[in-house]
Amino acid sequence: MIDRGKGNVLGVCVDAVDYEAATDKVLAAAREQRPLALTALAVHGVMTGVQDRAHEARLNSFDVVTPDGQPVRWALNLLHKAQLPDRTYGPTLTLKVVERCAAEGLPIYLYGSTQPVLDKLSAALTEQFGGLKIAGAEPSKFRSARPGEPAEIARRISDSGARVVLVGLGCPRQEIFVHAMRPLLSMPLLAVGAAFDYHAGDLRKPPPWMQQRGLEWLWRLGLEPKRLWRRYLILNPAYLARLGAQASHLWRARPAEPTSAPADSFAV
Numbered sequence: 150m151i152d153r154g155k156g157n158v159l160g161v162c163v164d165a166v167d168y169e170a171a172t173d174k175v176l177a178a179a180r181e182q183r184p185l186a187l188t189a190l191a192v193h194g195v196m197t198g199v200q201d202r203a204h205e206a207r208l209n210s211f212d213v214v215t216p217d218g219q220p221v222r223w224a225l226n227l228l229h230k231a232q233l234p235d236r237t238y239g240p241t242l243t244l245k246v247v248e249r250c251a252a253e254g255l256p257i258y259l260y261g262s263t264q265p266v267l268d269k270l271s272a273a274l275t276e277q278f279g280g281l282k283i284a285g286a287e288p289s290k291f292r293s294a295r296p297g298e299p300a301e302i303a304r305r306i307s308d309s310g311a312r313v314v315l316v317g318l319g320c321p322r323q324e325i326f327v328h329a330m331r332p333l334l335s336m337p338l339l340a341v342g343a344a345f346d347y348h349a350g351d352l353r354k355p356p357p358w359m360q361q362r363g364l365e366w367l368w369r370l371g372l373e374p375k376r377l378w379r380r381y382l383i384l385n386p387a388y389l390a391r392l393g394a395q396a397s398h399l400w401r402a403r404p405a406e407p408t409s410a411p412a413d414s415f416a417v
Contacts, residue, residue, distance in 0.1 A: 185338070244277075258286070
């Protein structure tokens with residue numbers, strides 16, 4: 150198990166953890182019925198914090214931020230000598246958490262995406278993990294929360310008997326949602342990004358050699374060029390430039406102080 154604490158990557162505090170350590174943190178919170186906020190950040194996720202200081206403060210308040218992308222793992226190894234042998238990838242971490250929940254009889258709740266995706270995801274997870282209890286599955290409304298709605302969502306989740314919530318709203322909406330909902334729920338919330346689409350079978354995974362070399366962005370760009378070209382062709386070079394500046398001490402990348410204040414408005 151690897152858990153070497155948080156390291157500053159461009160001002161975002163990322164945990165140098167492996168799958169076992171991250172999964173243990175989630176399951177411990179689920180057993181003890183206490184809140185925990187986790188997200189898995191690739192380059193795009195880190196850059197959302199770099200570009201928005203208020204969002205960086207939200208990210209730095211998360212209990213666990215795993216290095217979802219290889220370039221984020223490389224940054225931890227370069228800047229902080231973390232010696233992580235692999236990334237802690239959101240879709241894989243999702244399966245490890247779900248497997249442990251099934252083994253321990255801890256019900257899960259799926260929040261986000263569309264009803265068809267949730268239907269396929271629920272079927273795939275229950276088929277893969279015998280004994281898994283899915284307490285509820287609620288699609289995104291694809292709009293901002295109305296007054297009092299976060300408390301209503303929290304009440305539905307709590308009343309379902311769930312002990313872990315998986316959130317698939319896309320970055321950065323899911324991180325803003327998890328940050329806002331954390332004080333309302335006595336259970337871990339995991340922002341797992343594309344895991345819903347991958348495990349529902351709606352998004353093809355890149356071959357292992359591309360994942361190992363940090364080229365998943367190229368695979369995703371090929372699948373969704375119109376939607377993702379700005380994310381990868383603009384943010385990737387900006388990430389590398391800032392990483393070089395931080396590594397050479399030309400830029401201090403001072404992290405924003407964690408905040409408990411939710412965003413004024415957030416997607417549900």
